[in-house]
Amino acid sequence: MTAPTAPASGRQEANPWLVLATLCLGFFMILLDTTIVNIAIPDMSTSLDASLDQILWIVNAYVLVYAVLLITAGRLGDLFGPKRLFVLGLVVFTVASAACGLASTPEQLILFRVVQGVGGALLTPQTLSTITVLFPPDKRGVAFGVWGSVAGIATVAGPTLGGYLVTDFGWEWIFFVNVPVGILTVVLALIVMPDLRLNRRHRLDWTGTALATVGLFLLVYGLIEGEPHDWGRVWGPITITEVIGAGVLVLAVFLVHQYVTRAGEPLVPFTIFKDRNFAVMSWISAAISFGMLGLFLPLVIYLQSVLGLTALQAGLAIAPASLMSMVIAPFAGRLADRAIGRWVLTIGLTLWCAGMATVVALAEVGTGQWGLLPGLLIAGAGLGFVFAPLQTIAMRNVPPRQAGAASGLINTTRQLGAVIGSAAVGALLQAQLTVKLTAAARANSADLPPEVRQPFVDAVAGATGDSLHIGTGQSGAALPAGVPEQYRQALTEIATRTFHEGFTSAMKATLLLPLAVLAIAAVSCLLVRNRPATAEPPTDPHPAEAPAQA
Numbered sequence: 047m048t049a050p051t052a053p054a055s056g057r058q059e060a061n062p063w064l065v066l067a068t069l070c071l072g073f074f075m076i077l078l079d080t081t082i083v084n085i086a087i088p089d090m091s092t093s094l095d096a097s098l099d100q101i102l103w104i105v106n107a108y109v110l111v112y113a114v115l116l117i118t119a120g121r122l123g124d125l126f127g128p129k130r131l132f133v134l135g136l137v138v139f140t141v142a143s144a145a146c147g148l149a150s151t152p153e154q155l156i157l158f159r160v161v162q163g164v165g166g167a168l169l170t171p172q173t174l175s176t177i178t179v180l181f182p183p184d185k186r187g188v189a190f191g192v193w194g195s196v197a198g199i200a201t202v203a204g205p206t207l208g209g210y211l212v213t214d215f216g217w218e219w220i221f222f223v224n225v226p227v228g229i230l231t232v233v234l235a236l237i238v239m240p241d242l243r244l245n246r247r248h249r250l251d252w253t254g255t256a257l258a259t260v261g262l263f264l265l266v267y268g269l270i271e272g273e274p275h276d277w278g279r280v281w282g283p284i285t286i287t288e289v290i291g292a293g294v295l296v297l298a299v300f301l302v303h304q305y306v307t308r309a310g311e312p313l314v315p316f317t318i319f320k321d322r323n324f325a326v327m328s329w330i331s332a333a334i335s336f337g338m339l340g341l342f343l344p345l346v347i348y349l350q351s352v353l354g355l356t357a358l359q360a361g362l363a364i365a366p367a368s369l370m371s372m373v374i375a376p377f378a379g380r381l382a383d384r385a386i387g388r389w390v391l392t393i394g395l396t397l398w399c400a401g402m403a404t405v406v407a408l409a410e411v412g413t414g415q416w417g418l419l420p421g422l423l424i425a426g427a428g429l430g431f432v433f434a435p436l437q438t439i440a441m442r443n444v445p446p447r448q449a450g451a452a453s454g455l456i457n458t459t460r461q462l463g464a465v466i467g468s469a470a471v472g473a474l475l476q477a478q479l480t481v482k483l484t485a486a487a488r489a490n491s492a493d494l495p496p497e498v499r500q501p502f503v504d505a506v507a508g509a510t511g512d513s514l515h516i517g518t519g520q521s522g523a524a525l526p527a528g529v530p531e532q533y534r535q536a537l538t539e540i541a542t543r544t545f546h547e548g549f550t551s552a553m554k555a556t557l558l559l560p561l562a563v564l565a566i567a568a569v570s571c572l573l574v575r576n577r578p579a580t581a582e583p584p585t586d587p588h589p590a591e592a593p594a595q596a
Contacts, residue, residue: 060240062180066189068234069173070196072136075227076166077196079143079220080108081204084346086217090155093217100152106270107156111163112170113461114262118255120171120453121313125250128172128179129239133232135172139165140228147221170457175449178441179242188380190437195375195430199368205361213358254313257300264293266462269469277473318444318452326573327440330391331456332463333567334432339464340471340560341402344553348409352546355415363415367401367426374430381435388574391439394431395568399561401425406557411546439574467560475556482555483548490540490547502537 083105091101123131142161149155173193181189211219268280268290277286304312319325349360381390401424408418444452484503491499 064238068238072169072231073173074196074200075224077200078204082208082220086212086220089212089217094152096152103156107159108163110266111160112167113266114259115167116458117258119167123172123175127242128176129241131168132172133235135165135169136228136232143221143224147218171453174453178449179446187438191376195372199372209358251313261293261296261300264289266465269465321443323439323574328456328459330567332459333563335460335463336467337560337564340467344556348553367422370423370426371429378431388571390431391435392571394428397428398425399564406554411550478552478555482552486544486548490544
């Protein structure tokens with residue numbers, strides 16, 4: 047299969063590697079924005095006078111909209127061409143980034159983050175679908191390896207660049223930095239990307255789109271808002287459980303609708319899931335995101351609140367894992383091209399589990415900044431072996447005309463895995479903190495005078511509900527009211543020690559959940575049919591002048 051061209055324009059055959067560079071630049075901007083925002087949270091909170099709930103929505107509004115629109119955006123790419131949707135997503139994301147930097151209230155920033163999510167959702171599925179069409183099967187693994195290494199670069203650049211920008215220029219510049227990158231990528235996309243049309247005779251399933259969007263919104267909203275609302279009432283008498291249940295019900299109706307209309311043009315072509323590899327990779331993709339978000343959340347709090355690292359230092363401490371992943375990913379892509387992708391993926395997930403288990407074992411109250419380095423290097427090597435085979439195996443047998451829908455589906459499962467992982471690990475960490483902090487307070491209260499021991503334990507127990515919310519600002523439990531002045535210094539020291547010991551113990555217990563999910567994912571790789579990629583039929587790209595019917 048050769049790289050498709052845009053015959054109407056009369057230009058030479060599109061250079062797939064130049065197109066890949068353009069796609070990766072746009073994808074890099076999306077991922078960078080995700081990692082860079084977390085570093086700026088304290089500065090944004092102070093500058094905008096934002097409450098905790100508002101800060102959570104500044105972070106989560108993007109993820110919510112991004113997740114619910116990915117399937118629809120992938121299908122729109124099939125209908126109208128990935129180039130148009132990629133450029134449109136870039137423009138929306140770039141304009142929204144500028145607006146985020148100019149926001150003067152939390153409400154404005156939340157709104158513009160929603161618009162950013164729309165742009166990111168329009169852009170992301172087009173990267174995978176375009177790579178699938180432009181590259182023949184024997185070269186696709188290397189392309190996916192390069193694409194996957196972008197995640198490692200963004201992970202390194204986000205915390206370090208974000209710490210520098212926030213410190214020297216202010217939080218606004220974490221959004222302004224997207225503007226020149228976005229403009230450059232739009233220009234490159236207009237010049238180098240071929241105008242592929244993969245499914246121009248088909249119609250968009252509006253009913254399926256509405257059901258999928260509403261169902262995913264309710265499910266993701268319930269998971270994100272569960273912890274802030276203590277898994278209780280959220281809208282009047284309506285509870286979080288009812289919201290999630292309604293989301294599951296709507297998604298069930300969506301699946302029934304898709305099956306009933308399977309002879310027409312459903313949003314989710316069930317024929318895609320007849321390919322065992324795509325179905326298994328969809329689950330593994332969700333499990334990987336579950337593990338990444340689940341492991342990252344407690345670890346970042348530990349690095350900053352227990353070890354006392356700054357945001358920039360914490361980012362640099364994690365950077366070796368991302369650098370290792372970035373170096374290995376292209377080589378893993380070449381191995382995936384040789385039809386041993388199943389074993390490459392299995393080895394990668396196993397190394398990742400082993401590396402993070404080592405991190406958990408090494409994490410102690412007195413661990414230094416580089417004390418976790420051995421585990422992070424092993425985990426980073428594992429990640430490098432994961433991304434390229436994952437995409438290669440998932441997309442290997444997908445027909446080019448369904449590449450956009452398949453890309454949207456697998457990206458949606460990835461985002462849903464991230465949301466579920468964040469919610470599940472957050473809830474488990476809260477429960478563990480209640481137990482571990484109280485136990486640490488009782489143990490450390492033996493160093494206090496008898497009259498302040500029980501008030502101290504009660505104060506720690508009462509503070510556990512907010513510990514996870516405070517995040518990087520946590521330095522210890524609040525002191526009990528009415529403490530004599532002569533006890534304050536001792537209480538402060540013991541409270542800090544109690545938090546450090548309690549959080550470390552709670553983190554170790556909590557991280558067993560994402561490690562277990564990743565271990566199951568590694569075993570699931572054995573279900574993959576490990577056969578060489580076969581030749582594909584022509585993709586029949588159409589010139590730009592041929593209108594797409596919708």
